[in-house]
Amino acid sequence: xxxxxxxxxxxxxxxxxxxxxxxxxxxxxxxxxxxxxxxxxxxxxxxxxxxxxxxxxxxxxxxxxxxxxxxxxxxxxxxxxxxxxxxxxxxxxxxxxxxxxxxxxxxxxxxxxxxxxxxxxxxxxxxxxxxxxxxxxxxxxxxxxxxxxxxxxxxxxxxxxxxxxxxxxxxxxxxxxxxxxxxxxxxxxxxxxxxxxxxxxxxxxxxxxxxxxxxxxxxxxxxxxxxxxxxxxxx
Amino acid sequence: xxxxxxxxxxxxxxxxxxxxxxxxxxxxxxxxxxxxxxxxxxxxxxxxxxxxxxxxxxxxxxxxxxxxxxxxxxxxxxxxxxxxxxxxxxxxxxxxxxxxxxxxxxxxxxxxxxxxxxxxxxxxxxxxxxxxxxxxxxxxxxxxxxxxxxxxxxxxxxxxxxxxxxxxxxxxxxxxxxxxxxxxxxxxxxxxxxxxxxxxxxxxxxxxxxxxxxxxxxxxxxxxxxxxxxxxxxxxxxxxxxxxxxxxxxxxxxxxxxxxxxxxxxxxxxxxxxxxxxxxxxxxxxxxxxxxxxxxxxxxxxxxxxxxxxxxxxxxxxxxxxxxxxxxxxxxxxxxxxxxxxxxxxxxxxxxxxxxxxxxx
Numbered sequence: 001x002x003x004x005x006x007x008x009x010x011x012x013x014x015x016x017x018x019x020x021x022x023x024x025x026x027x028x029x030x031x032x033x034x035x036x037x038x039x040x041x042x043x044x045x046x047x048x049x050x051x052x053x054x055x056x057x058x059x060x061x062x063x064x065x066x067x068x069x070x071x072x073x074x075x076x077x078x079x080x081x082x083x084x085x086x087x088x089x090x091x092x093x094x095x096x097x098x099x100x101x102x103x104x105x106x107x108x109x110x111x112x113x114x115x116x117x118x119x120x121x122x123x124x125x126x127x128x129x130x131x132x133x134x135x136x137x138x139x140x141x142x143x144x145x146x147x148x149x150x151x152x153x154x155x156x157x158x159x160x161x162x163x164x165x166x167x168x169x170x171x172x173x174x175x176x177x178x179x180x181x182x183x184x185x186x187x188x189x190x191x192x193x194x195x196x197x198x199x200x201x202x203x204x205x206x207x208x209x210x211x212x213x214x215x216x217x218x219x220x221x222x223x224x225x226x227x228x229x230x231x232x233x234x235x
Numbered sequence: 236x237x238x239x240x241x242x243x244x245x246x247x248x249x250x251x252x253x254x255x256x257x258x259x260x261x262x263x264x265x266x267x268x269x270x271x272x273x274x275x276x277x278x279x280x281x282x283x284x285x286x287x288x289x290x291x292x293x294x295x296x297x298x299x300x301x302x303x304x305x306x307x308x309x310x311x312x313x314x315x316x317x318x319x320x321x322x323x324x325x326x327x328x329x330x331x332x333x334x335x336x337x338x339x340x341x342x343x344x345x346x347x348x349x350x351x352x353x354x355x356x357x358x359x360x361x362x363x364x365x366x367x368x369x370x371x372x373x374x375x376x377x378x379x380x381x382x383x384x385x386x387x388x389x390x391x392x393x394x395x396x397x398x399x400x401x402x403x404x405x406x407x408x409x410x411x412x413x414x415x416x417x418x419x420x421x422x423x424x425x426x427x428x429x430x431x432x433x434x435x436x437x438x439x440x441x442x443x444x445x446x447x448x449x450x451x452x453x454x455x456x457x458x459x460x461x462x463x464x465x466x467x468x469x470x471x472x473x474x475x476x477x478x479x480x481x482x483x484x485x486x487x488x489x490x491x492x493x494x495x496x497x498x499x500x501x502x503x504x505x506x507x508x509x510x511x512x513x514x515x516x517x518x519x520x521x522x523x524x525x526x527x528x529x530x531x532x533x534x535x536x537x538x539x540x541x542x543x544x545x546x547x548x549x550x551x552x553x554x555x556x557x558x559x560x561x562x563x564x565x566x567x568x569x570x571x572x573x574x575x576x577x578x579x580x581x582x583x584x585x586x587x588x589x590x591x592x593x594x595x596x
Contacts, residue, residue, distance in 0.1 A: 074452065
């Protein structure tokens with residue numbers, strides 16, 4: 001269970017998040033929706049320890065995350081897939097996967113986990129020893145998702161995973177995400193510009209506008225609210 | 236573009252295939268080191284004592300350059316102060332030699348430890364600095380350290396410095412060859428250890444941190460700790476190299492570790508091939524021989540002593556520019572690229588493992 005209370009973040013004089021309170025439950029995908037500048041990315045970066053907030057609390061399964069270094073939060077089982085980046089370009093595909101398991105697995109278990117990841121993303125298995133810099137955008141997104149999943153996280157933070165992907169690949173990605181979440185204790189927080197596809201895959205949703213929570217409810221309820229959709233989600 | 240050559244038009248003889256190096260990293264590196272040792276043994280025993288002395292100097296510079304290559308090439312931290320770490324290693328070993336009568340091995344370990352400790356002290360604040368700021372801080376170290384030796388001249392011997400003694404050679408081996416051998420063994424052990432380190436989790440972490448600190452930290456890599464470890468290892472290498480330099484020159488004083496040494500180390504590392512270990516041999520050869528060539532060159536052209544003093548620096552600069560234009564990845568990178576070209580011409584496309592050229596072809 002991820003619980004965020006009164007979270008405020010500012011970049012200098014600009015308030016990116018204003019006393020945001022929300023929660024995300026395990027076994028479900030919680031979509032964070034909103035226009036550009038709503039504070040979606042800042043929210044994820046604060047949870048994973050990349051941004052230091054002004055005030056508030058971020059608790060995950062009873063652990064207070066605020067004040068910890070990003071690498072320590074990652075080791076608590078929080079995998080953050082940042083927007084449009086997150087692969088190490090100069091390492092091979094296999095080494096990228098290996099990197100995320102160095103601190104949590106033995107040699108044999110690691111090799112198994114790597115093979116399992118290649119089964120999940122068969123396309124990547126042909127590129128094992130290629131540098132990540134030679135992959136296409138979609139392949140990189142698969143790699144970074146594979147790297148996020150390989151350490152068996154309890155909380156997965158995804159920032160615009162569909163960015164730059166073909167609609168078909170996006171659909172596959174979302175289906176994969178749903179399969180990975182349902183019936184498990186994995187908590188997924190999904191930030192998406194594409195509200196329609198995000199709402200179709202998620203159980204809960206939170207709408208942010210200019211750093212404030214406008215509404216937070218079940219995804220079906222938000223998808224049914226045509227006024228809200230028009231105003232904040234653009235469809 | 237090269238015309239495609241039918242695959243298998245140059246069948247490799249079976250013995251070539253059998254000569255493949257072992258795939259296990261440790262075994263591979265040990266085999267390479269033993270081959271290197273055999274070649275260098277043959278070379279040193281056939282050379283004059285003065286040439287042996289030079290081979291030893293090359294070996295000691297390889298140690299310092301390999302450490303710098305790891306720090307800059309693989310971890311992305313720049314250091315303009317590696318001469319200072321060499322000085323710390325040299326003075327530590329020399330102090331132990333003057334005041335105690337310990338085994339040379341213990342003195343060398345002390346030199347490694349002292350330089351590594353300073354590396355820790357410098358490495359921790361260095362994690363907060365990047366690029367030019369880090370260069371500035373390490374530059375300051377190279378400038379600030381020599382005056383300390385001058386200030387406490389009773390301990391550090393002032394301008395005269397401290398004298399070092401090489402343990403006497405066994406049997407009828409001449410002392411220069413013996414010293415060269417100590418230094419060569421030191422260099423080969425250092426290279427094997429570093430090569431294995433780079434193939435380990437540490438090597439991957441170093442490169443991950445260099446490429447993208449945020450991505451590395453999100454993957455659970457301790458960024459600051461990784462950078463400090465790289466700094467300590469690099470400084471420790473420089474410390475060993477410094478102790479060896481003290482042995483070569485027979486005396487340790489501040490004049491041996493000027494600011495230009497730090498800058499030349501960095502330039503030689505770039506020339507050899509940033510991030511490579513084997514490339515450091517080229518860099519070290521240039522460090523040892525360029526000053527000599529420039530001296531003889533200025534003699535040939537009857538240049539005055541003022542001009543000849545600068546000639547080495549000028550040649551170093553020119554070589555650096557030429558190499559950077561012809562082979563941006565340094566001499567080793569250029570050789571690797573040429574080797575791959577030859578290999579792909581011989582075996583034709585589609586044969587062997589696909590490699591990604593990191594060299595703009």
